[in-house]
Amino acid sequence: MICMDSSEQRLIDKEELVELLRDLVWLNAVIATELIQQTENTSLMARNAPPPGSCLLEHQALRETALAIADRYRPGTALHTHLMGHQ
Numbered sequence: 001m002i003c004m005d006s007s008e009q010r011l012i013d014k015e016e017l018v019e020l021l022r023d024l025v026w027l028n029a030v031i032a033t034e035l036i037q038q039t040e041n042t043s044l045m046a047r048n049a050p051p052p053g054s055c056l057l058e059h060q061a062l063r064e065t066a067l068a069i070a071d072r073y074r075p076g077t078a079l080h081t082h083l084m085g086h087q
Contacts, residue, residue: 022073023074025074026074029066033063036059036063036066040055040056063083
């Protein structure tokens, strides 16, 4: 695989590519969980009330799925602790 590095090309070995993909999967899980939280916060502000209970349950399931994916590729990060602090 060839990757651009400044103005020259260099080869990325399999191990480096795997690490890059692990990082991207983890980062996407972080982004997904933060977007869920922003959606809930926006709903709270727009309604002047919490989001519907069914939405909160579905959002929690989505958070758990994203966290499971993130933990599969980057276990032991602060993501789990952070998500437990979301209200």
